[in-house]
Amino acid sequence: xxxxxxxxxxxxxxxxxxxxxxxxxxxxxxxxxxxxxxxxxxxxxxxxxxxxxxxxxxxxxxxxxxxxxxxxxxxxxxxxxxxxxxxxxxxxxxxxxxxxxxxxxxxxxxxxxxxxxxxxxxxxxxxxxxxxxxxxxxxxxxxxxxxxxxxxxxxxxxxxxxxxxxxxxxxxxxxxxxxxxxxxxxxxxxxxxxxxxxxxxxxxxxxxxxxxxxxxxxxxxxxxxxxxxxxxxxxxxxxxxxxxxxxxxxxxxxxxxxxxxxxxxxxxxxxxxxxxxxxxxxxxxxxxxxxxxxxxxxxxxxxxxxxxxxxxxxxxxxxxxxxxxxxxxxxxxxxxxxxxxxxxxxxxxxxxxxxxxxxxxxxxxxxxxxxxxxxxxxxxxxxxxxxxxxxxxxxxxxxxxxxxxxxxxxxxxxxxxxxxxxxxxxxxxxxxxxxxxxxxxxxxxxxxxxxxxxxxxxxxxxxxxxxxxxxxxxxxxxxxxxxxxxxxxxxxxxxxxxxxxxxxxxxxxxxxxxxxxxxxxxxxxxxxxxxxxxxxxxxxxxxxxxxxxxxxxxxxxxxxxxxxxxxxxxxxxxxxxxxxxxxxxxxxxxxxxxxxxxxxxxxxxxxxxxxxxxxxxxxxxxxxxxxxxxxxxxxxxxxxxxxxxxxxxxxxxxxxxxxxxxxxxxxxxxxxxxxxxxxxxxxxxxxxxxxxxxxxxxxxxxxxxxxxxxxxxxxxxxxxxxxxxxxxxxxxxxxxxxxxxxxxxxxxxxxxxxxxxxxxxxxxxxxxxxxxxxxxxxxxxxxxxxx
Amino acid sequence: xxxxxxxxxxxxxxxxxxxxxxxxxxxxxxxxxxxxxxxxxxxxxxxxxxxxxxxxxxxxxxxxxxxxxxxxxxxxxxxxxxxxxxxxxxxxxxxxxxxxxxxxxxxxxxxxxxxxxxxxxxxxxxxxxxxxxxxxxxxxxxxxxxxxxxxxxxxxxxxx
Numbered sequence: 001x002x003x004x005x006x007x008x009x010x011x012x013x014x015x016x017x018x019x020x021x022x023x024x025x026x027x028x029x030x031x032x033x034x035x036x037x038x039x040x041x042x043x044x045x046x047x048x049x050x051x052x053x054x055x056x057x058x059x060x061x062x063x064x065x066x067x068x069x070x071x072x073x074x075x076x077x078x079x080x081x082x083x084x085x086x087x088x089x090x091x092x093x094x095x096x097x098x099x100x101x102x103x104x105x106x107x108x109x110x111x112x113x114x115x116x117x118x119x120x121x122x123x124x125x126x127x128x129x130x131x132x133x134x135x136x137x138x139x140x141x142x143x144x145x146x147x148x149x150x151x152x153x154x155x156x157x158x159x160x161x162x163x164x165x166x167x168x169x170x171x172x173x174x175x176x177x178x179x180x181x182x183x184x185x186x187x188x189x190x191x192x193x194x195x196x197x198x199x200x201x202x203x204x205x206x207x208x209x210x211x212x213x214x215x216x217x218x219x220x221x222x223x224x225x226x227x228x229x230x231x232x233x234x235x236x237x238x239x240x241x242x243x244x245x246x247x248x249x250x251x252x253x254x255x256x257x258x259x260x261x262x263x264x265x266x267x268x269x270x271x272x273x274x275x276x277x278x279x280x281x282x283x284x285x286x287x288x289x290x291x292x293x294x295x296x297x298x299x300x301x302x303x304x305x306x307x308x309x310x311x312x313x314x315x316x317x318x319x320x321x322x323x324x325x326x327x328x329x330x331x332x333x334x335x336x337x338x339x340x341x342x343x344x345x346x347x348x349x350x351x352x353x354x355x356x357x358x359x360x361x362x363x364x365x366x367x368x369x370x371x372x373x374x375x376x377x378x379x380x381x382x383x384x385x386x387x388x389x390x391x392x393x394x395x396x397x398x399x400x401x402x403x404x405x406x407x408x409x410x411x412x413x414x415x416x417x418x419x420x421x422x423x424x425x426x427x428x429x430x431x432x433x434x435x436x437x438x439x440x441x442x443x444x445x446x447x448x449x450x451x452x453x454x455x456x457x458x459x460x461x462x463x464x465x466x467x468x469x470x471x472x473x474x475x476x477x478x479x480x481x482x483x484x485x486x487x488x489x490x491x492x493x494x495x496x497x498x499x500x501x502x503x504x505x506x507x508x509x510x511x512x513x514x515x516x517x518x519x520x521x522x523x524x525x526x527x528x529x530x531x532x533x534x535x536x537x538x539x540x541x542x543x544x545x546x547x548x549x550x551x552x553x554x555x556x557x558x559x560x561x562x563x564x565x566x567x568x569x570x571x572x573x574x575x576x577x578x579x580x581x582x583x584x585x586x587x588x589x590x591x592x593x594x595x596x597x598x599x600x601x602x603x604x605x606x607x608x609x610x611x612x613x614x615x616x617x618x619x620x621x622x623x624x625x626x627x628x629x630x631x632x633x634x635x636x637x638x639x640x641x642x643x644x645x646x647x648x649x650x651x652x653x654x655x656x657x658x659x660x661x662x663x664x665x666x667x668x669x670x671x672x673x674x675x676x677x678x679x680x681x682x683x684x685x686x687x688x689x690x691x692x693x694x695x696x697x698x699x700x701x702x703x704x705x706x707x708x709x710x711x712x713x714x715x716x717x718x719x720x721x722x723x724x725x726x727x728x729x730x731x732x733x734x735x736x737x738x739x740x741x742x743x744x745x746x747x748x749x750x751x752x753x754x755x756x757x758x759x760x761x762x763x764x765x766x767x768x769x770x771x772x773x774x775x776x777x778x779x780x781x782x783x784x785x786x787x
Numbered sequence: 788x789x790x791x792x793x794x795x796x797x798x799x800x801x802x803x804x805x806x807x808x809x810x811x812x813x814x815x816x817x818x819x820x821x822x823x824x825x826x827x828x829x830x831x832x833x834x835x836x837x838x839x840x841x842x843x844x845x846x847x848x849x850x851x852x853x854x855x856x857x858x859x860x861x862x863x864x865x866x867x868x869x870x871x872x873x874x875x876x877x878x879x880x881x882x883x884x885x886x887x888x889x890x891x892x893x894x895x896x897x898x899x900x901x902x903x904x905x906x907x908x909x910x911x912x913x914x915x916x917x918x919x920x921x922x923x924x925x926x927x928x929x930x931x932x933x934x935x936x937x938x939x940x941x942x943x944x945x946x947x
Contacts, residue, residue, distance in 0.1 A: 247863055252863060254861055255861065357790075358790050363790055363791065363794075366791050366794065367794065370794065370795065370798050373798070374798060374801075374802065377802050377805075377806075378805070381805075381806055381809065382809075385806075385809070385810050385813070386813065386860075389810075389813070389814065394821070394822055395814070395818055395820065395821050396818070396819045396820040396821075396825075396860065396892065397813045397814060397817050397818050397819060398813065398817040398819055398860065399809065399813055399817065400813075400817060401816075401817060401866075402866050403860075403861075403866075406809070410805070410809075466867075466870035466871060466874065467866075467870065470816075470829075472812050472816055474808075474812075475812075544929060545927075545928075545929060547932075723906075723907065743926055744926075751926075
C-alpha cells in the first residue's frame with residue numbers, strides 16, 4: 001500500500017502535469033476547458049503539498065515511528081520544538097520543504113498574473129517543470145518511507161526476528177549538534193532561499209528563449225527575497241558555528257557553507273546587473289539572465305554538496321542517492337543556459353554600441369560583475385576539485401595546508417578590488433568623473449603601499465602558524481601581504497556610501513529616498529562584515545587548553561598570559577528533563593537535596609541498577625536491596641517478596657515506593673540515611689528519564705589579572721548520536737568576546753580553552769544591516785524607467 | 788563593447804591559470820592520502836582497514852604497539868592537532884620509531900570507526916599487537932598530555 005504522504009505527492013504530480021498541458025496548449029490554441037483548469041490545478045498542487053508537509057509534521061509531533069524518516073531524526077523524549085524542526089533535519093524533509101515553497105511560488109505566480117501574458121505562462125511552465133522534478137526527487141527518497149522498508153528491518157522480518165508490522169518503540173534521536181535553537185531556523189531559511197530562486201531563473205530562461213520583456217520585473221522581488229533568505233541562512237549558520245559548534249569563528253570555509261555562499265555571490269552579481277539592465281534594456285542583456293540562471297544552477301549544486309557524502313564536510317548528516325538525479329538536472333539546465341546564452345550573444349553582436357571609453361558606469365559595473373564571478377569561481381573551484389581528484393584518482397588532497405588559507409589568500413586581493421569598485425561606483429557622477437578617478441587612484445596607491453607594511457602579525461596568512469613554513473611560494477607571497485591594505489579601500493567604500501546616503505537623504509520624493517537608503521545600508525553592511533571578519537580572525541588570542549580539576553571549584557586558576565578562570569559551579573542535566581519526564585519521577589540528587597519534601601510520601605525514581613544484594617529477612621520473605629543510579633546520585637531501594645528477585649546490574653527500572661530516613665537493617669547490618677521501600681509490582685522495566693541527551697554545564701568566571709572580564713556557562717552535550725560543545729560567549733559593548741570552549745568532563749578535570757575574540761559584533765551588525773537594507777529596497781515597488 | 792570583451796578575456800585566462808595552478812599545487816603539496824598511505828602532519832600512516840591488518844602484522848614482527856588515528860578533512864581541530872601535537876618533535880620521534888601508525892578517514896572508513904566506537908575526530912586508539920585496545924585519547928589534546936601516554940604504552944608493550 002502506498003503511504004498517504006506519498007499519495008499526496010503523486011496527486012500533486014498529476015495535477016501539475018495537467019497544469020503544464022494546459023499551459024502548453026495555450027501556446028497553440030485556446031481550449032477553454034484546459035484554460036480554466038490551469039490556475040485551480042496549480043493551487044491544488046500547492047495545497048496537496050502543504051497538506052503533505054503538515055502530515056509529516058504531524059507524524060513527527062506524535063512520534064509515529066512507522067515512518068523511517070521520523071524514526072531516524074526524532075525520538076519521543078525530544079521537546080516539541082525539536083520534533084517539529086526534525087522535519088527538516090534530513091534530506092528527505094528538506095526536499096519536501098523545497099518543493100512546497102516552489103509550488104507556493106507557482107501559486108503566487110498564478111494568482112498575481114492570472115497567466116495573462118506569454119511571459120507569465122512560460123515562466124510558469126519552467127517553474128512547474130522544476131517543481132515536478134523536485135517532487136520526483138522527493139519521491140525517490142520519500143520522507144514517508146515506512147520503517148519496515150528499511151533494509152536492516154526487511155532482513156530481520158525475513159528472518160522472523162521482527163513482526164511484519166514492526167514499529168519501533170523509540171526513535172533514533174536527533175544528532176546532538178542539531179538539538180539547539182539555531183537548528184530550528186537555519187535549514188528552513190536555506191531551503192526557502194533555494195526554492196525562491198526558481199522564478200527568477202524561469203523568467204530569465206524564458207527571456208533568453210523568446211526575448212519576452214518584463215522578465216526582470218517578474219523575478220526581481222523573488223531574487224531579492226532569495227538574496228535575503230539565503231544570506232540570512234548563511235549568516236545564521238555562521239552564528240550557529242560560532243555559538244554552538246565551538247569553531248571560535250563564524251566562517252571556516254567548510255565545503256557546505258561555501259557551497260551556499262557561491263549562489264549567493266552570483267545572485268548578488270545578478271542584482272547588480274539587473275539594476276542597470278532595468279534602466280537600459282540593452283545593458284547586460286545577456287549577463288543579467290545568465291547570472292540568474294547560474295545562481296539557480298549553483299543552488300542545485302549546493303543541494304548536492306549539502307546532502308552528499310562526497311564533499312567531506314561537517315554537514316555530512318546523510319547520504320544521498322538522489323545526487324545523480326540532481327546532477328542530471330544540473331546538466332540539463334547548464335546546457336540550456338549555455339546554448340541560449342550563446343545564441344543571444346551572437347544575435348547581440350550586431351548591435352553597435354558607442355564606445356565611451358573605459359571609465360563609465362556600465363564598465364565599472366561590468367568589472368564588479370566579473371569580480372563576483374572570480375570570487376565565485378575561487379570558492380566553487382576550491383570545494384570542487386578535491387572532490388574531483390578523489391573521484392578520478394582516488395587521492396585525497398587538501399586545497400592548502402589549512403583549508404581556509406586557500407580561500408583567504410585567493411579571495412583577498414579581489415575583495416580589495418571589489419571594495420575599490422564599490423567606492424567608485426556608489427558615488428559615481430558623470431560630471432566629476434576626473435576628480436573621482438583621481439581619488440580612486442590615490443586609494444589604489446595607498447592600498448598597494450600598505451600591502452608592504454610590516455607588523456607583528458597582521459598578514460593574510462598567520463606567520464606564527466605551524467603551516468606557514470610549509471606553504472608553497474605563491475601562497476607565501478600573497479600570505480605576506482599586510483592586512484592593513486584592506487583599510488584604504490574599506491574607508492573609501494564607507495566614505496562613498498556616506499556620500500551616497502547624504503545625497504539620498506536630500507531627495508524629496510519618498511520612494512527613491514527609501515530605496516536609496518536601503519542601498520546605502522546594504523553596502524554599509526558589507527563593510528561591517530568584512531571589518532568584523534578580518535579583525536576577529538587576525539586578532540583572536542587563543543590560550544592553550546587547560547585541565548582544571550573539579551575539586552578546585554571556587555579557586556582562581558591561572559591559565560597563562562595573565563588570564564585566569566574560576567569554576568563557580570558544575571552540574572549535569574538531561575535535555576529531555578525539561579519537557580518530557582513523566583509526571584512524578586524525581587531526580588535522586590533532588591531527593592538528597594531536599595529529603596523533607598519526599599519523606600513518607602510516594603516517590604518514583606528511574607535509572608540503572610548499580611548493585612544488588614538479596615537477604616532472607618524472615619522465613620519465606622526475601623528483601624532485595626537494589627542500588628539505583630539515575631546519573632545524578634545513587635539511592636538504595638528495598639523490595640520484599642516471597643522469593644529472591646532476579647534483578648541484575650545494568651538493568652533499567654522505574655521504581656515507585658515510599659521514602660524512609662535512617663533505616664537500620666539488621667540483616668545487612670547497615671543504616672541507610674535514605675531508602676526507598678518498594679514492592680515488585682511497583683518496579684517497572686525501562687527507564688522513564690531516558691538520559692539520551694546529557695548536558696554537562698560548567699559555570700565560569702574569566703579573569704584578567706584580578707579583574708573579572710567575563711562570566712557565563714559553557715556546556716557540553718553528550719548523546720548516543722555524538723557530542724557537541726556549547727561555548728561560553730560573553731560579549732561586551734566594545735565588541736570583544738570572551739569565548740570558552742568546554743570539551744566535556746574527563747577524569748575529574750574540566751578541559752577549557754579560552755579565546756579572546758575582538759570585533760565579532762561588527763559582523764553581526766553587518767548582517768543586520770544587510771537584512772534591513774534589502775527589506776527597505778523590497779518595500780519600494782519601483783517602476784521600469786524607460787516606460 | 789570592445790573594452791568589455793578584452794577585460795572578459797583577460798579574466799577568463801587568469802581564471803584558467805589559477806585553476807591549473809591550484810590543482811597542481813594541491814596534488815604536489817597537499818596530498819593527504821593515496822591508495823595505501825595517509826600523510827598527516829608530516830607523518831606517514833598506513834591507511835584504512837587493509838592498512839590496519841598490515842599494521843598488526845608489522846607490529847607482531849617488530850613488537851610495537853599500534854596507534855590508530857581517526858581524522859577528517861573538515862575537522863577544524865585535526866589540522867592543528869596534527870601539526871602541534873602529533874607533529875611535536877618528541878611525540879613525532881616516538882611515534883615514527885616505536886609505533887605502527889594507521890590513519891582512518893572518518894568519511895571513508897566509517898565501518899572501522901563504528902567498530903571501535905569512534906564518532907568524532909580527532910580520536911586516537913592505542914592497541915597492542917593483537918588488537919587489544921589499551922587506551923583511547925579522544926579530542927585534540929596537547930602534546931604534553933600525549934607524550935607520557937605514548938611513552939608509557941611503548942614501554943608497557945616492550946616489557947611484555
